Amino acid sequence: MTETVEKPIKASEMDPKFRQEISKMHGGEKVMRCFQCGTCTSDCPIARFSETYRPRQIIRMTQLGLRDRVLNSDTLWLCAACFTCTDRCPQDVEVASVIRVLRNLAAEKGIVPPVFKEEASSILESGYAYRIPELRLKKREVSGLPPLPKGNPESIGKTLRTISFLKCVEKKGT
Numbered sequence: 001m002t003e004t005v006e007k008p009i010k011a012s013e014m015d016p017k018f019r020q021e022i023s024k025m026h027g028g029e030k031v032m033r034c035f036q037c038g039t040c041t042s043d044c045p046i047a048r049f050s051e052t053y054r055p056r057q058i059i060r061m062t063q064l065g066l067r068d069r070v071l072n073s074d075t076l077w078l079c080a081a082c083f084t085c086t087d088r089c090p091q092d093v094e095v096a097s098v099i100r101v102l103r104n105l106a107a108e109k110g111i112v113p114p115v116f117k118e119e120a121s122s123i124l125e126s127g128y129a130y131r132i133p134e135l136r137l138k139k140r141e142v143s144g145l146p147p148l149p150k151g152n153p154e155s156i157g158k159t160l161r162t163i164s165f166l167k168c169v170e171k172k173g174t
C-alpha cells in the first residue's frame, strides 16, 4: 500500500471503466458530479490533522480512473465515516459512501491495512476488536472489578462468513 502520492499521472494509468464501475455501485452513483470545490476536504476532521488525507483528491482520482492508485492508497483507510463531507457537498456526491465503495473494492482484492486485519482476527477470536492484555484483566481482578462480559465469537464468525468478510481479510494484497 502507498500514500496518496503526487507522482505525475501517466495516461496508461487511467482506466475509464473504473469510474463507470463505481458509478454503478450503491453509494458511488454521483461520483461524476464532483466539480472539485474542495468543501469536503476543508470540512473533513481527518484532513485537518493529516498532511495526506484529502477526500477531494480521492474523488478526483476516481473520476480519472486511477484504479490502482486509489485502491492501493493508505489514506483511503483514514476516513472516519463521519459523513460531514456528504452533508456539505454542494453537488450531493455522497463522498463518504464513495469512499466506502472504494474500500470494499480494495478489500475484495485483499488490500486491507494490517491494523484492520488484526482487529478482524481479534473479533473472530474473542468477540472484541481489541485484545485485552492478561495483565489488565489481572489488574481488574486485584482491584475488585467484575470480569468483563464474554464476547460471542462463534455467532460473530457465522455472520461474517455470510458476507464474505473473512475471505477479504484473509486474502493477501495484490
Ligand code: SF4
Residues within 6 Å of the ligand: 033, 034, 035, 036, 037, 038, 039, 040, 041, 055, 056, 059, 088, 089, 090, 091, 092, 093, 095
Ligand atoms: S464537496 Fe463535493 S463537489 Fe466539492 S470537491 Fe468534495 S465531492 Fe467534489
Ligand code: SF4
Residues within 6 Å of the ligand: 040, 043, 044, 045, 046, 047, 055, 078, 079, 080, 081, 082, 083, 084, 085, 086, 095, 096, 099
Ligand atoms: S466521512 Fe470521511 S472523508 Fe468525509 S468528512 Fe468524515 S472523515 Fe472526512
